[in-house]
Amino acid sequence: GQNIDQPTEMTATEGAIVQINCTYQTSGFNGLFWYQQHAGEAPTFLSYNVLDGLEEKGRFSSFLSRSKGYSYLLLKELQMKDSASYLCAVIDSNYQLIWGAGTKLIIKP
């Protein structure tokens, strides 16, 4: 079956760095998305990875290892506004988008 694993919840301190992991077991792989979702709001696009390696975009970076079925989202210089859920989603071999349950990130002062 298709499965995406993310930690349910993480806590970090303002100004610090946090890494949110995503492991996937899907029928094939055609890309991976990270979305941010603030409580009660819609998801917003953060990053897309299809090749191995690190993609950096300001304070946020996303890494992919296709051989390990693994990705992470790295958030630097954490701000209170980064408190949100972070959703990992994988495109499988049938070009279906499989969503993880998301990781709720709590930022403390």
Added chain:
Amino acid sequence: EAEVAQSPRYKITEKSQAVAFWCDPISGHATLYWYRQILGQGPELLVQFQDESVVDDSQLPKDRFSAERLKGVDSTLKIQPAELGDSAMYLCASSFSGNPTDTQYFGPGTRLTVL
């Protein structure tokens, strides 16, 4: 900046009643998605349109849910009759083409509460 519009933002209804949600995608986006998201879970695809045609409705509970996009622009999702288990956030998203690698842009969602 172009956005996906949805209405209403909140809906409270009693079970067995009918409810309808509306979505207007970003202009020029051919693909429209309806998702259901239960608190603490990821979005679950209900139906995908490419222009006015349904591409995927395999997870749509067709005995009570219906969706249409008659002119290939805006779309309506209906539930009749609503059940307690339908309480969730209903999200609409659009993307430029049917390519799954396209970024999906989400609307603000409709929070449905069934009493």
